[in-house]
Amino acid sequence: MFERIIGQDLAKRLLEGSIKANKLPSALLFHGPAGVGKRTFALTVAKTVNCTKVEHGYCGECSSCKGVDNLTHPDLRLVFPVRNAGSLEGLPTPELYDKQGTITINMVRILRKEASLKPFQKGKRIFLMLNADRMNQEASNAFLKLLEEPPSDTLVILTTERPNSLFPTIRSRCQKVMFTRLRAEDIENALVEKMGAERNRAHLVASLSGGSLGWAQKMLRDYADEHRLRMFDFVLESAPQDDLAVLDFSREMVDENLVYETLEILQSMYKDLLATKMGAQKTLINIDQQKPLEKGAARMTCDEICDIIYGIEDAFADLNRNVSPRLVLFNLLSRVHEKSLTRV
Ligand SMILES: [Zn+2]
The missing domain is CATH 1.20.272 (Zinc Finger, Delta Prime; domain 3)
Incomplete structure (x- = not known):
């Protein structure tokens, strides 16, 4: 189910186990360093949970899977920090993503409102919050309320590089899933196989990357x-x-x-x-x-x-x-x- 994801054996084992047993918790906290695949993993979980063709896996081709890939699935909501978020109405669009920004109470209110409605399609409504530690205090308090009364058809996935900056009460209500730095060798192979990088260059970039595929890809590209x-x-x-x-x-x-x-x-x-x-x-x-x-x-x-x-x-x-x-x-x-x- 997670074969295409590089490394992260621990996370794979944990989530495969609970998905196959139909015991996926309603809130997950993916924590670990930047660029090791937390977001990709979360979107894969979203596909797995909502795929209309494959049970306990995903086909990658049905409209649900494609919707997740294009971030257009009607039941997928993506929340992330934005700079100067005060003036924003509605949820932010991807080009506004700014790791140093803020997740505001306004965004959390939108989630809470949606959580009270039925999902549009069969399956679960999925709220994916990136850099959840960027919630300010107000937002955290409001979010906590959402976690305290989780609607049964909602899956919340939080990602963070700084789990200790989250409210302990939020942490304790989520199943924690640890992500680790990737092995340089795995990064090197991914760069060669997925990005068509030349072997020598992939080797250099992978060893410079500190275990972050995201960083290595950026290095290779930019x-x-x-x-x-x-x-x-x-x-x-x-x-x-x-x-x-x-x-x-x-x-x-x-x-x-x-x-x-x-x-x-x-x-x-x-x-x-x-x-x-x-x-x-x-x-x-x-x-x-x-x-x-x-x-x-x-x-x-x-x-x-x-x-x-x-x-x-x-x-x-x-x-x-x-x-x-x-x-x-x-x-x-x-x-x-x-x-x-x-x-x-
Ligand atoms: Zn599918």
């Missing part, structure tokens, strides 16, 4: 690794560059349409510099760059590193305000250049 290596060289290793070199580099990034990637790589680099400074090398994103990071961290103070991290956030904001990308990059890289080279 970053040209040569670009990342070049950025590390440019910022942390190269001989002193003058303003002209910075200007040339900025222009090149704009011409190659790599402005956002450049900012994201810089962001990961400076977070890593800060982690290195604090002795938290275990959390490095760019674990293959430990040496240059150590050298760089030795030259900068925490304040200087933070200053650049804020500068990167400002740069993202400027891009969104349509400031010229070349200007944004040049200003940021000039600051980077100044800070990272002052002590050479």
Whole structure:
């Protein structure tokens, strides 16, 4: 029933068991690190519960299965954090998803109202709440009421990376299902088999991924690794560059349409510099760059590193305000250049 899901044997065993015995609890809490498949797993459970063709499994082809895949199933409700959610009426649409946002009482009220109605189709109504720890206090209180009087034809699935940030009363009313980091080998194979990645590159990305398939997929999709290596060289290793070199580099990034990637790589680099400074090398994103990071961290103070991290956030904001990308990059890289080279 969960053959297509990578890893997570514990979760598979637990849920297969309760589905086959028709003893699926009405509320499940999927907890574990980011990017290890909690959401995919939840949607698979939704298909399994509502498939019109296969019992204790799913066909992937009936209108119910397809509805879950396209998130258009009339009995599937998806709730997730949104930034500036105050002004939102109704449930949020996927493009508003923001992990750092808030799940509001308004969203929970909509769920509670729907829970009082019969499902539209045969099967269960499914409420899937992503990053449930982003419920504020009001929302949590309202949600608790929903869990206290669960309608029999409703299945609630919560996902979280921070189970301890949820109300203990919410945690205790859910069947907890633990998700773990994936093995690098499993990630490597998934990248090759599902994303058509080249074996060597898949191997590198998988070993950088810290057990998160989501991160590895993003890495494979979004970053040209040569670009990342070049950025590390440019910022942390190269001989002193003058303003002209910075200007040339900025222009090149704009011409190659790599402005956002450049900012994201810089962001990961400076977070890593800060982690290195604090002795938290275990959390490095760019674990293959430990040496240059150590050298760089030795030259900068925490304040200087933070200053650049804020500068990167400002740069993202400027891009969104349509400031010229070349200007944004040049200003940021000039600051980077100044800070990272002052002590050479
Ligand atoms: Zn089906």
